[in-house]
Amino acid sequence: MALEWIGDGALLLVVLPVVIYLLRGVLNAAKSIVPSVQQVASTAQAGSRDLDSAALLATTQEQVIKTIESAANYGGSLDVILDDARLEE
Amino acid sequence: MPAAGVVMIVAVVLIIAALVYYLVSTIFALRKITKGLDDAISGVAGIIEKSAPVNDVVTTINKNLDAGVDLLEGLLVKKAGMADAVGLVDGLYPGAAAQGFRNFPESRTIRAPRIGEIYTKGTLTLARLGREAPIAVKSPLGPALRDPAYGSRSARALYPGGRPPAPEPLPRSPIIGTGSPVQYPEGGDGADSGAV
Numbered sequence: 001m002a003l004e005w006i007g008d009g010a011l012l013l014v015v016l017p018v019v020i021y022l023l024r025g026v027l028n029a030a031k032s033i034v035p036s037v038q039q040v041a042s043t044a045q046a047g048s049r050d051l052d053s054a055a056l057l058a059t060t061q062e063q064v065i066k067t068i069e070s071a072a073n074y075g076g077s078l079d080v081i082l083d084d085a086r087l088e089e
Numbered sequence: 090m091p092a093a094g095v096v097m098i099v100a101v102v103l104i105i106a107a108l109v110y111y112l113v114s115t116i117f118a119l120r121k122i123t124k125g126l127d128d129a130i131s132g133v134a135g136i137i138e139k140s141a142p143v144n145d146v147v148t149t150i151n152k153n154l155d156a157g158v159d160l161l162e163g164l165l166v167k168k169a170g171m172a173d174a175v176g177l178v179d180g181l182y183p184g185a186a187a188q189g190f191r192n193f194p195e196s197r198t199i200r201a202p203r204i205g206e207i208y209t210k211g212t213l214t215l216a217r218l219g220r221e222a223p224i225a226v227k228s229p230l231g232p233a234l235r236d237p238a239y240g241s242r243s244a245r246a247l248y249p250g251g252r253p254p255a256p257e258p259l260p261r262s263p264i265i266g267t268g269s270p271v272q273y274p275e276g277g278d279g280a281d282s283g284a285v
Contacts, residue, residue, distance in 0.1 A: 023111030044132025085170030
């Protein structure tokens, strides 16, 4: 009979607090991850939105090509118009 | 039933209730984490998808810009000469002479004339066209040889009968350096004395 009471005491005073302590630790750890994951998700989506303008690089590429072509034509004309520098200089 | 048995049952029920409460709460927290990770994965996938062509496009842009730089550097050196080209670039972008031209490693060792202190920007090409270019607009010894505000009219006046078909090469003007007819005092920064 006494052993049963000792077992009851152990369950209530030792096992139950230990179980609650361990489970609360797991729950707190899981809850602490939630805001971090949400921040990661919002940051990733914001980064994805920032890259929406990356498609404009294709336009930039075309403009650069046209600009370089114009510069090449202009340089070709200057090459014809202007005398070369003298070698002794 | 003995009282000790009832207490044991109550203790077991309490333990099971604690297990259920905390485990269910943990499950909900893990579901939130899963949803957040799904959102993060979709965002990262969008980043990967949108940035995929960037490398090729930027490489092409850089390649074209490199070609443009090669073209303009070569043309400038060919037409103005290495020293004046370095001086002109250094006048427009102070300190650029130390970096030199990319395709002309010897340009890093050239002592750049102080073109930026003597000429207004953009007059080097005009100066190479003839002595009447507004090269002396900032000369302390006198006014410009012609009015820089009407440079094109003056340039047309050089050839009233039309430009000769094969003009003789004009002497280089202005003369810069120690051998120039007009000397200016040594600059405070140790640069060579510019002269016109």
